[in-house]
Amino acid sequence: MDFVSPVLDVFTRLWDCTANRAAYVGDLQENLNSLRDLRCQLENISRDVENRVNFAEQQQRLKPTNQVKGWLESVPLKLQEVDDILQKGDNEIQQKCMGSCCPRHCCTSYKLGKQVVKKIDVVQGLINRGRFDVVAEKELQRPQIDEIPVEKVVGMDSMFDEVWKCVEDPGVGIIGLYGMGGVGKTTLLKKLNNEFLKTTHNFDVVIWVVVSKEVKLGKIQDTLRNKLQIPDDLWNNRNEEERAVEILKSLRNKRFVLFLDDLWERLDLLKVGVSFPENQNEFKIVFTTRSEEVCSQMGANRKFKLIGLPQEAALSLFRQNVGEDVLNSHHEISKLAEIVAAECDGLPLALVTIGRAMASRKKPDDWRYAIKILKSYPSQFPEMGKYIFPTLRFSYDSLSDDTLKICFLYCSIFPEDHKIENKELVNLWIGEGFFNDFDNVYEAQERGRYVLESLKLACLLEESYDEGISYEKDDHVKMHDVLRDMAQWLAREHGNxxxxxxxxxxxxxxxxxxxxxxxxxxxxxxxxxxxxxxxxxxxxxxxxxxxxxxxxxxxxxxxxxxxxxxxxxxxxxxxxxxxxxxxxxxxxxxxxxxxxxxxxxxxxxxxxxxxxRILLLDRMGRDVAIPPGVISSLSSLEIYSQFEPEVSCNVDTKLLKELECLKKITEIGLTFSSVNSILKFMSAPNLQSCITRLSIFDCVELSSLEISYASMRRMEHLKALYMDGCLFGEVKICSENEVRLQRSETNCFRIIQIVNIWECAMKNLTWLIYTPRLRFLYVTECESLEEIIACDYGCSTIKEGVEIFSNLKKIYFCKLPYLRSICRGAMLFSCLQYVKIEACANLRKLPLNAESAKSLKAIEGTRHWWDNLEWEDEATKHAFTSKFQA
Structure with missing residues (x-):
């Protein structure tokens, strides 16, 4: 019986095989119908998944998972295979209906039926796998940051570090880098961009856009579109507004950095598609411009002005472009190279361009010739006219009107590195006739000051600023040497x-x-x-x-x-x-x-x-003899100044009478040393209305200086007041009946900005409450002075109409042995930057509290004086300790 089991097993297998084959053939029609139904189901599921993916990509800016992408890629292939099998199946069924039952067709039906069954399993498997809970997710891989080619950076490390801190500061969104052409703004911006390749950060995308002078909104949008990978079907055949909407959608869920290079005017970011409401994700916008004004118009939270490189860094950049082989080719060249580099005045564009031009010059005579040309005829140096001046000229061409342009060119009449006094420059512009369309000198001067400020904002003039106690340089500007050379080149081009x-x-x-x-x-x-x-x-x-x-x-x-x-x-x-x-x-x-x-x-x-129209006799050291009738003959004279704050001199009463006769006189600056001259001036309304600078020197005969309310109001243009060696004990501000006045903006010396007092006998300077716009206060060697603002101020009939010293910028007190008080209580010094106290041993308290002088940069004095100061509280002392400089 042992052989029976194997036989039965073989028989069973044969029967199953035969039954299966019969099923493949017999159930072919039913299986084809099932496959057709599954195919339709798979196609519908595939469309649903595609719709979900499209929505996630376009609306949510998500990326499909790899599993979904693979599944979607396999479905079209399987559908094609199913269509082929269904076609063959339909043909086979048709043959059977025509009565064809030959063995050959049975074999074909069997094979086809087997394929149909297998394909049913495959399609069912795809359907099962296509029931995705999640079809897309946030892209984990950060988009690649484009590295921008950049020259080797020299001398910008400190500026880079300062700007990068702002990039890392979440409280700073918009950063403006401004400065004259060729100063290295784009180089610094490139370095900032490339830094994102080296550091870990949380930004999703970093975008670089070159804007240029002629703004092309479409080109800017195309750059953003490429970086954000916005699909063609959402971009092509769309107008700028529609494209802005797509950019906005793409950026809405991203933390982004946008670098904008070379802005010449405000760029409306909303028109581009860039918006940053309060609930916006973290963003940074960093841009370069030649105009400080553009920084403000763009809403920059921080502004950084780039200036020329310091001497050592400038020489390093120059040598780098010349090459050590040339510098070492002759023992004189290295020293001559320092002179050539100095002519570039720290401007990277000039240092690089001229350095490359000299890179093949190995003869000292060539270098000496280059120095001569750069000093005397810079436009004849080929690279100047070919590369440097045209680049800088864009700033000149962008000036809004011809008056700005001619005023800029005029500044090049001053020598290299000359510090130009603002007032002198404006008066020269007036004298040259640049502002002839104004009714009076004051209106022309206002226009001149506006032009001056516009040229500074355009980085065509630089503020000559002294970070110290002196005020002499605060109202000066200077012109960069290379800009000066360019201006002379342009003036020649224009026939001037x-x-x-x-x-x-x-x-x-x-x-x-x-x-x-x-x-x-x-x-x-x-x-x-x-x-x-x-x-x-x-x-x-x-x-x-x-x-x-x-x-x-x-x-x-x-x-x-x-x-x-x-x-x-x-x-x-x-x-x-x-x-x-x-x-x-x-x-x-x-x-x-x-x-x-x-x-x-x-x-x-x-x-x-x-x-x-303008006659200036300032600081001549003593009286200059002026023949009678000379001044009164100058019927067109509008500005006359004989101002000497440092040496005793006197404008006599005869000259005052001649000045009074001039119908067009509008501005005067005078120095008095005699009582008669002072009294004459105080009774001359026309002269008072013209005075802009007044010095009273060595007036020992006057017991007190009385200034009436009417006189004070008439002296509405008085800007600077000097007193030296005067023995009068007080300055009285009063009406004609000697009643004290209520203080208000209109009852003041409205524009006095400088008060300088030496060796005077006054016990207090309470009259300074009538100088609301005072910026500089200097008091020296006044041995009787006990208080600046008398302690009874605020308790009398005087009423405070405006804040005292709210515009004060610098204070200097020296050798005031009895000075014990500046003011009784703490004051709000909104603009105060520098305080210097020397030899004022009894001044034990400053009118400061923790909130009173947030702009203060330094307090100078001796350590002994500082250690003995009394403070309102520890918080105030702590707030100002870091400002002290011994």
């Missing part, structure tokens, strides 16, 4: 050539003959001297500056040749003691500056200068 020469020595007739096509000449240097045998006519010459020479006089033949001269600036010639009578031949002269000279007498022939 400016010739500037320094340290030139003897000037002969042959030299002046070359001035015939020049409009403005500036000569600077202590060796300047003229040797003219005969007059030389220079019909186009409108302006002459001769400054800093040791000449005692000028040749009359010079003035005979300049019939169309409008501006003559002879300031700072400290040995100049006389002028030739031929100065009276300058019939077109409307600006004459003789400040800081040693002129003994103004020539009588000056009365012939009937077109003269």
């Amino acid at each position: 050539e400016i010739l500037v020469r320094e340290e030139i020595g003897l000037i002969k007739s042959k030299e002046i003959a070359k001035w015939k096509e020049i409009v403005r000449v500036s000569l600077n240097g202590d060796s300047t001297e003229f040797l003219l045998q005969k007059p030389i006519v220079c019909a186009r010459l409108q302006t002459i500056f001769v400054m800093g020479s040791h000449m005692t006089t000028l040749p009359g033949t010079l003035f005979q040749s300049m019939q169309n001269l409008g501006v003559l600036n002879l300031s700072n010639n400290k040995d100049l003691t006389e002028l030739p009578i031929e100065i009276g031949a300058l019939k077109s002269l409307y600006y004459l500056n003789l400040s800081k000279t040693r002129l003994r007498e103004l020539p009588h022939e000056v009365k012939n200068l009937t077109q003269l």
